[in-house]
Amino acid sequence: MDGPGIVRIFDTTMRDGEQAARINLNTGEKVQIARALERLNVDIIEAGFPASSKGDMDAVINVAAEVRAPVIAGLARTKESDITAAGEALRGAARSRIHTFIATSAIHMEYKLKMTPGEVLKEIERGVSLARSIAEDVEFSAEDASRSDMDFLADAFTAAIESGASTLNIPDTVGYAMPYEFEDFCRTVIKRVNKPGVVWSVHCHNDLGLGVANSLAAVRAGVRQVECTINGLGERAGNASMEEIVMSLRTRKDHFGADTKIDTTKFYVTSKLVSGLTGVPVQPNKAIVGVNAFAHEAGIHQHGMLCNRATYEIMTPESVGAPGTDLHLGKHSGRHAFNERTEQLGYNLTPEQSASAFEYFKELCDKKKDVSDGDIEAFLLDRILRLTPEIRYELKDYAVTIGSGGKPTASITLAHDGGETTEAAVGNGPVDAAYKAILKILPFQPELAEFRIRATSELADAVGEAHVILRCKDIKAQGRGASTDIIEATMRAYLEAVNRLCSVAAAREVAM
Ligand code: KIV
């Protein structure tokens, strides 16, 4: 049992967060994120919604098998089939939790559930009792709690506790609450239900940009579990951001009288990993993990910082694992210096991953003089940490011609199905020409849903990183590519998305 001043951190990056990333993370990627969350020391990981898809089912099974320290939770509506699916998925977990929910607001009950309040209460009793017959640890969430009638909400939570739930979650599902109002709301619910020994939780969305403020207000009201995501990833405007909540509690322990067990020095690398694997970038001025979070530009600030860092820094970059100076490595840097740098950047590579990463690093040193932290992180994510699906289409050769005189042309050779095909195309730009040539080779025609390129540093020879989302027959897949040649990076990203489309289509038995 945690002391009264400990707030449990319930991570829902892979459930509520992934729901919003618009692409599916594969099971291997989810296991990597779960391992990073375990290193952060989160208390509970919500690994997915097993009844929602085979992918979620597999992810929960695999996370439960491989990540042993945190409690692993699976989401379920109060429906019998959802709860049994969650129980099944969590069977191999060292510690498991079934998280079941139903809406309690008048608008949700009438228009979405088409149920009366009395029917919802019966459903809570039935669903929570069933969950409790399968798992020791059951959480109940009253969806849209912040817009629910207080008397009915208290009855709903009482029914859930009497049926066996020990964690009660008060979601602000649509991000409607105001912090001072939500603090009162939570305090009133807790008092009205009056059941000592249970853990009260909140789950705040960010539609008005108040997810973190509302979560912190709830802690003041006595809530001791907060549901949140890395980088604030989540439905619509996102969920409350874990790093902001945890650093607020840590930095203002004097104010809250509460803290978490999180190892905050792992925030930076976890944020990078989640952003890299989901393809959702982190805004530069994002609190805690944005690249500018610890940058001081104004001269007057820099002067203050030189005299005493505390003049303008309320927490140190080291406390969240943000790398200090960007040390550049080069072709004279050995394996030891390289491994030390990846460790300083927070990457926990296996010996095999370190060995392949070092090979890529050496290849990169042949192409450019200085290798920056951004370059290293880009190729670690592209070549080492991302788990590429079965490679159906592989880039073998390419030539792209551009100039002021005529239209860009590309000639591309892909290896596939045991042979090779070469096609050429003209486009509005070099990337357009390359993608058109690839499309001539593919037997299906995916649509480009998103395309981004960026450089990993300000230098002219920076590694270029491309991110692509393709859509075909209602399947979306993302691809990422990094290379010193930006056109190659865009082709690598495109082909990775193509290969992912093929593997999702095969798993869902959809003909392409
Ligand atoms: O936002 C919400 O209400 C949810 C519940 C399932 C907890 O995600």
Ligand code: ZN
């Ligand atoms: Zn939610």
